[in-house]
Amino acid sequence: MATKKNSGGNGGADKKSADLDRNTTNPDGEFLTTNHGLRINDNHNSLRAHERGPSLLEDFILREKITHFDHERIPERAVHARGAAAHGFFQVYESLKDITAAKFLQDPLRKTPVFVRFSTVAGSRGSTDLARDVRGFAVKFYTDEGNYDLVGNNIPVFFIQDAIKFPDLIHAVKPEPNNEIPQAASAHDTFWDFISLTPESTHMIMWAMSDRAIPRSLRTMEGFGVHTFRFINEKGKAVFVKFHWKPVLGIHSVVWDEAQKISGKDSDFHRRDLFENIEAGNFPEWELGVQIVPEADEHKYDFDLLDPTKLIPEELVPVKIVGKMTLNRNPNNFFAETEQVAFHPGHLVAGIDFTNDPLLQGRLFSYTDTQLTRLGGPNFHEIPINRPVAPVHNNQRDGHMRQTVNIGTAHDPNTTGGGCPFQAGKIDGGFVSFMEKMEGSKVRARSRSFFDHFSQATLFYNSQSDWEKAHITKALQFELGKVKNPAIRERMVGILSFVDKALSKAVADALGIKTPVQIEKPINRNIPADGNVKDFEPITKKQSVEKSDALSIEFSPLNKNKNIKTRKIAVLLADGFDAADVDAINSTLKKNGATSCIIAPHLGAIKSDSTKSIDAQERILGTASVLYDALIIPGGAKSVQALLKEPACVEFINDAFKHCKTICAVGDGVKLIEKSDAMKANDNDEGLILAPEGTFAEVSKEFVAAVSMHRHWTREAKLSG
Numbered sequence: 001m002a003t004k005k006n007s008g009g010n011g012g013a014d015k016k017s018a019d020l021d022r023n024t025t026n027p028d029g030e031f032l033t034t035n036h037g038l039r040i041n042d043n044h045n046s047l048r049a050h051e052r053g054p055s056l057l058e059d060f061i062l063r064e065k066i067t068h069f070d071h072e073r074i075p076e077r078a079v080h081a082r083g084a085a086a087h088g089f090f091q092v093y094e095s096l097k098d099i100t101a102a103k104f105l106q107d108p109l110r111k112t113p114v115f116v117r118f119s120t121v122a123g124s125r126g127s128t129d130l131a132r133d134v135r136g137f138a139v140k141f142y143t144d145e146g147n148y149d150l151v152g153n154n155i156p157v158f159f160i161q162d163a164i165k166f167p168d169l170i171h172a173v174k175p176e177p178n179n180e181i182p183q184a185a186s187a188h189d190t191f192w193d194f195i196s197l198t199p200e201s202t203h204m205i206m207w208a209m210s211d212r213a214i215p216r217s218l219r220t221m222e223g224f225g226v227h228t229f230r231f232i233n234e235k236g237k238a239v240f241v242k243f244h245w246k247p248v249l250g251i252h253s254v255v256w257d258e259a260q261k262i263s264g265k266d267s268d269f270h271r272r273d274l275f276e277n278i279e280a281g282n283f284p285e286w287e288l289g290v291q292i293v294p295e296a297d298e299h300k301y302d303f304d305l306l307d308p309t310k311l312i313p314e315e316l317v318p319v320k321i322v323g324k325m326t327l328n329r330n331p332n333n334f335f336a337e338t339e340q341v342a343f344h345p346g347h348l349v350a351g352i353d354f355t356n357d358p359l360l361q362g363r364l365f366s367y368t369d370t371q372l373t374r375l376g377g378p379n380f381h382e383i384p385i386n387r388p389v390a391p392v393h394n395n396q397r398d399g400h401m402r403q404t405v406n407i408g409t410a411h412d413p414n415t416t417g418g419g420c421p422f423q424a425g426k427i428d429g430g431f432v433s434f435m436e437k438m439e440g441s442k443v444r445a446r447s448r449s450f451f452d453h454f455s456q457a458t459l460f461y462n463s464q465s466d467w468e469k470a471h472i473t474k475a476l477q478f479e480l481g482k483v484k485n486p487a488i489r490e491r492m493v494g495i496l497s498f499v500d501k502a503l504s505k506a507v508a509d510a511l512g513i514k515t516p517v518q519i520e521k522p523i524n525r526n527i528p529a530d531g532n533v534k535d536f537e538p539i540t541k542k543q544s545v546e547k548s549d550a551l552s553i554e555f556s557p558l559n560k561n562k563n564i565k566t567r568k569i570a571v572l573l574a575d576g577f578d579a580a581d582v583d584a585i586n587s588t589l590k591k592n593g594a595t596s597c598i599i600a601p602h603l604g605a606i607k608s609d610s611t612k613s614i615d616a617q618e619r620i621l622g623t624a625s626v627l628y629d630a631l632i633i634p635g636g637a638k639s640v641q642a643l644l645k646e647p648a649c650v651e652f653i654n655d656a657f658k659h660c661k662t663i664c665a666v667g668d669g670v671k672l673i674e675k676s677d678a679m680k681a682n683d684n685d686e687g688l689i690l691a692p693e694g695t696f697a698e699v700s701k702e703f704v705a706a707v708s709m710h711r712h713w714t715r716e717a718k719l720s721g
């Protein structure tokens, strides 16, 4: 049996792990065999007619090994191909029995195992983690009543209102069709061509151009179910519900220049961060929140609850926190688990149901369909990572790679099997769809209540702090600057003028476009209920909420609790460093739950100014400032003299400064700062802590407070202003 790492705190959730164990192999102390169990006596030489002669066709060992290798790859996901995942568990705080029949949401003692896969959308499997993109946030709950999948994103709205547009959206965002350039990036013509002709995407574009699309860590991003779903209680009473995952560490992002550099220095940055933190016991946590809307309030809002380009401002309907998810175990095998996991918004448990959101309705078809191609047949639910912990009994049979050895009858109704398996009534946990009243004509049309495309884009933009607005502006300038077709750029400037005139002008200025641009009014190209082709102008509905803190990273209540837990701090030193400073650094970081990385001119032991030495974890030339949250340069005359000879050290400081990180130098360490751009800092730059005469111990509190701010944006305003 495989060794399990970090299963601490998992409790009842180990049920799923035990299930997986039956399918895990561990070669410790075992002989090498063929797939059929024959022991192999030579794995390095194929069978030949003579030592220098041709290989023999009869070499079944060679053929089995190479044939298996030839078939190792399966198609990557059409979207969300690049991902990383982890196991964990979910626990509800208090029973939600009054609103949902879902048993895993009723028992605070129950630990429901989960498997969570995070992903980018556009790039292929080997693409960079730091692409500007939406992140997938897909959670599989292995409940005792069957698997429930909450297949969400880290942004609460989506680009389009109807599933029929999804292939066009994805074709547009994927690389240009002739040369497959650029990889994992929306900054190209086909994407912005589509967006400029699809005004309903404007709200989502605001989010995608914000720092939400370049998270610092998968552990520091929110998750959203996006669509409106339904909870149904045991009496059949329903309420509308929107799902939220709130990261306990807060919401943090990087800046765009940093993201681009991380993509070169460590394109596995997010994957590595998740893996390393779980290995280190820093188990990421999210609280599950729900916004609940009574059925009677369906039409009460300035937007349609079924429209996935809209969110419900938390000021209108507060998020009720109902439970917590902890990720505490890395997968043992990337392919078997992360690659083969198959999510589906239609994997439901009794007590949770859909709404008529036309995007969600299309997804319900798509996810099974895609698995048939990707995983090769209808039995993908038998792959260990997809297998429910709840028993499975039905009359589905056979097909490619069937694992289950079914006994007995395969028809229903039957007497030959004693009538088994039985249909379950509601009282036995049988799934019953919400009895929604339906009436109307069959039409290809969109409801007028979906036509307001700009109000919430403006709400989002107006809710941002100044630095967040500046980042959105720069992102749009960057992305549209890569668009070659001037008409597309102009159309986008026109669209942006419906969100905010100053934003539109700032983007136009960077693109050399004179404002106001004369573009046709944005239109909805769809067919109204009467069937006559008509173009509609979007309408603007005044929103009852004008500003919402939860939409901003700066003002989010999640970032109120300031700390430096799990931050990675770079410590630059060389032989002769001040041992007392480094002791103080290590104890301060440990006490506050952060980690240090000792970076020196060479690996191995680095001598201090006393008898102590310390092991360097990275070489200065093998790493980069963008991979850390903050920087410390301890004292030690000899150490600093050596660092002054390494040009990469100044570059390290310059990047940390440019990316608004906390920089602390003590004693002689300050001499290194004097050679860098950090000398351009404001007098009131709280993120630059210099103590030429002092020790780290004396400034440690100030340092922790500064790092807990995450970044120092006043510096950025000064540098760009």
Ligand code: HDE
Binding pocket: 077, 078, 079, 080, 083, 117, 118, 119, 135, 136, 137, 138, 151, 152, 153, 158, 162, 163, 164, 166, 224, 225, 226, 227, 341, 342, 343, 359, 360, 362, 363, 366, 367, 368, 370, 371
């Ligand atoms: Fe997906 N989506 N999607 N999507 N989606 C897939 O399913 C699709 C949408 C999301 O880590 C695919 O198994 C359609 C919204 C995540 O394995 C595919 C539409 C949201 C993941 C598919 C949408 C998502 C996927 C590709 C429009 C947020 C990755 C591989 C109607 C609420 C799950 C696969 C993982 C994956 C189709 C829109 C989230 C092709 C047709 C909206 C997180 O079936």
